[in-house]
Every structure is written in structure tokens, then in C-alpha cells.
Amino acid sequence: MAHDAAAPIASGKVLIRNIGLLLSGDIARPILDADAVLVVDGRIAGIGRVKDLDSEGARTVIDAHGCAVAPGLIDSHVHPVAGDWTPRQSQLNWIDSTLHGGVTTMISAGEVHTPGRPRDVVGLKAMAIAAQRMFTAFRPGGMKIHAGAPVIEPDMVEQDFKDLADAGVKLLGEVGLGGVKDGPTARRMVGWARQYGIQSTIHTGGPSIPGSGLIDAAVVLEADTDVIGHVNGGHTALPDREIRCICEGCRRGLEIVHNGNERAALYAMRTARELGQLERVILGTDGPAGSGVQPLGILRMISLLSSLGEVPAEVAFCFGTGNTARMRSLDSGLIEVGWAADFAFLDRPQHGAGRTLLEAVELGDLPGVGMVMIDGIARTGRSRNTPPAVAVPEVVAI
Numbered sequence: 001m002a003h004d005a006a007a008p009i010a011s012g013k014v015l016i017r018n019i020g021l022l023l024s025g026d027i028a029r030p031i032l033d034a035d036a037v038l039v040v041d042g043r044i045a046g047i048g049r050v051k052d053l054d055s056e057g058a059r060t061v062i063d064a065h066g067c068a069v070a071p072g073l074i075d076s077h078v079h080p081v082a083g084d085w086t087p088r089q090s091q092l093n094w095i096d097s098t099l100h101g102g103v104t105t106m107i108s109a110g111e112v113h114t115p116g117r118p119r120d121v122v123g124l125k126a127m128a129i130a131a132q133r134m135f136t137a138f139r140p141g142g143m144k145i146h147a148g149a150p151v152i153e154p155d156m157v158e159q160d161f162k163d164l165a166d167a168g169v170k171l172l173g174e175v176g177l178g179g180v181k182d183g184p185t186a187r188r189m190v191g192w193a194r195q196y197g198i199q200s201t202i203h204t205g206g207p208s209i210p211g212s213g214l215i216d217a218a219v220v221l222e223a224d225t226d227v228i229g230h231v232n233g234g235h236t237a238l239p240d241r242e243i244r245c246i247c248e249g250c251r252r253g254l255e256i257v258h259n260g261n262e263r264a265a266l267y268a269m270r271t272a273r274e275l276g277q278l279e280r281v282i283l284g285t286d287g288p289a290g291s292g293v294q295p296l297g298i299l300r301m302i303s304l305l306s307s308l309g310e311v312p313a314e315v316a317f318c319f320g321t322g323n324t325a326r327m328r329s330l331d332s333g334l335i336e337v338g339w340a341a342d343f344a345f346l347d348r349p350q351h352g353a354g355r356t357l358l359e360a361v362e363l364g365d366l367p368g369v370g371m372v373m374i375d376g377i378a379r380t381g382r383s384r385n386t387p388p389a390v391a392v393p394e395v396v397a398i
């Protein structure tokens with residue numbers, strides 16, 4: 001198991017030049033007219049033509065060799081447990097493997113696979129606070145893991161949410177995975193959470209594993225969480241009419257996950273498009289799950305929604321980057337001055353039918369990841385998990 005210390009944020013000045021395509025993550029303007037990015041101390045300091053950027057004194061120069069640079073991908077729905085291990089499939093290094101899928105930020109939807117997970121209020125609060133601390137300090141490969149997401153139980157009171165917030169907890173785990181499965185109780189507690197600055201999500205659809213239950217559209221809408229967790233089910237989706245009812249009945253985030261129903265994923269995305277609300281679509285894996293760990297899950301969802309949902313690839317990338325960043329109030333996921341320098345370097349896979357990265361994705365192929373950068377520091381070279389990219393960046397000066 002990896003035991004990396006918390007990553008230092010001291011990249012100095014970094015110039016990335018010769019970028020063939022710069023994807024912003026911003027659904028209003030997904031492609032930027034630029035061939036270079038300047039980073040200072042882990043933050044984006046300049047975007048433009050290389051001749052216009054002040055790269056004097058750059059400690060690191062990266063030649064992108066014409067590949068694309070996108071914001072690091074964000075997995076809006078994971079279930080971490082302890083370190084880089086999951087008991088769900090008894091697998092090690094799943095977080096590091098996900099980094100090799102271009103993901104730089106993960107958001108916990110509850111540490112629910114923890115063996116012996118406490119259900120009493122004192123225990124569940126303690127576990128959430130501990131998880132928040134542990135995953136802030138433990139970052140395999142520099143991965144940013146927002147964890148510490150308690151699953152609500154019926155005997156919680158308002159003071160519990162205040163205590164959690166005071167202790168640094170910023171997320172609720174999936175409503176419905178604990179003892180609260182009814183709309184009115186969920187709504188009351190989600191309201192308390194929101195009042196103290198804690199974001200919420202809900203399990204949508206049929207039971208995920210024995211012991212969990214159905215959460216239908218009526219409960220989802222009444223609970224009014226910030227994010228509609230796996231609107232395409234995890235695994236089992238609601239009927240189309242209920243998915244439509246959720247999309248039309250609120251303005252909350254519509255999360256589509258890999259560990260869900262793929263037809264329902266396309267239905268939810270098309271419904272959001274019909275409503276002119278594609279900015280609500282965000283992506284997760286729900287991994288580790290019964291269907292396994294999905295290191296390439298976010299890339300696969302981008303490719304699925306783009307190729308079968310007829311969404312331009314540059315827009316599909318926004319589902320897994322800027323849309324989530326805005327909804328979750330992150331400081332990464334967009335390529336804008338001042339944002340964290342978290343990037344995935346991508347290109348079309350070797351011997352694919354697509355002639356460009358975007359065409360390859362629109363044809364349903366996965367991109368190749370050539371490098372992943374977090375806080376301005378190169379964390380991987382060529383990915384060990386994606387197909388090999390045609391163009392791969394190179395560090396030309398350190």
C-alpha cells in the first residue's frame with residue numbers, strides 16, 4: 001500500500017507549452033484559444049500564447065508535444081474506507097490506479113464500506129471526522145480526497161450537524177444508506193446540514209446491495225439534497241418517468257455514475273439537454289462498488305455520453321470537471337487563472353479510428369493519458385491504465 005505524505009504545494013514556476021488543445025472545463029466555453037499555461041506555486045497564473053506569458057525563471061518546462069490539456073477529472077461519487085485499500089473487493093491502490101485514469105479529485109459519498117461501520121450517532125460522527133482528517137493527510141500520488149461524509153440516522157438532532165460542521169465535516173454521505181429513508185426526515189436533516197454548510201447527496205434508485213433500500217423520485221424530491229446521487233441508479237435505475245420527474249422537478253445536480261444503468265444515464269443526460277440544463281450534469285463512478293473499482297470510470301462515462309448521447313466531446317469533459325467544480329465549490333476542475341494547477345494531459349489512443357482526441361471520444365474510444373499534474377507537480381508519466389496516447393508530454397527542463 002502506498003503511504004505518501006500529504007503532497008507539498010511548492011511547484012515554483014512551471015511552463016507548459018506546445019499544447020494542441022486546451023479544454024477549460026467551463027461548459028459555456030469548453031475550448032480555450034491558447035497553446036500554453038503558466039503555473040506559479042501550484043496555481044494557474046497565465047493562459048495564452050507562449051510568447052505572451054512571463055516564463056522567465058521557470059523551474060520546470062513541459063513540452064506537451066501537441067497533446068490536449070484538460071482540467072484534472074473529478075469523481076463526484078466514491079466510497080473510500082482506509083488508506084488506499086477497499087474491503088469491497090479487497091483491493092489495494094485503487095486510488096492510485098484512478099489517478100492513472102486522469103482523476104485528480106475524489107468526493108466521498110460516505111465511507112459506507114468500512115467494516116463494522118458504527119450506526120449510533122456518536123460513532124458515526126466520530127468516524128466521519130476521522131475520515132475527513134485521514135484523507136486530508138493521506139493523498140496517494142497527490143490525489144485530493146474530500147472525505148468524511150456521515151450517513152444520517154433517524155435519531156440525529158440539529159446539534160449533531162453543527163458539531164460535524166464545527167469539526168470540519170463538509171459533506172453528507174448518501175441519504176438512504178442509513179436508517180433515514182423517508183422524505184420528511186431526510187428533508188429536515190438535509191436542511192440542517194445546509195444551514196451549517198454541509199453539502200448533501202442521496203442514493204437514487206433500487207437497493208445497491210442486500211440491506212439497502214429503494215429511494216424513489218418522491219423521496220428524492222422531498223429530501224432536496226444538493227446533488228441527486230446516481231440519478232441513473234447504482235446499480236438499479238428508477239423508471240424513465242421518475243428520472244424525468246426528478247430532472248424537471250428540481251434544479252439540483254444530476255449525478256451520473258459508471259456503476260449505474262447506462263441506458264438510464266443517457267436518458268438523464270438527454271433530459272437535462274432537453275431542459276437546456278447540461279450544467280447540472282456531473283459524473284462519478286460510485287466505486288469501489290459491487291461491480292468493482294473503475295480506474296477509468298470517469299473517462300468511460302465521458303466517452304459513453306459523448307459517443308452514444310451525441311454530445312460534443314469537449315462538452316462531455318465539462319461534466320467530469322467544471323460542472324462538478326462549480327457545484328461542489330472546489331478550487332480545481334477549471335482552467336482559469338487562480339485555480340489549482342490540476343491537469344490531465346490527453347491524446348487520441350494509438351491506432352484508434354479518431355484523428356483527434358475529440359473525434360476519438362466521439363467515436364466511443366478512451367483517450368490515452370500521457371501525464372497527470374496536481375498542484376503544478378507532475379504526478380504520473382504515461383498512464384499504466386489507459387491505452388497509450390499518440391502524443392505524450394515531456395519534461396524538457398527542470
Ligand SMILES: [Zn+2]
Nearest residue numbers: 109174234286
Ligand atoms: Zn454510492
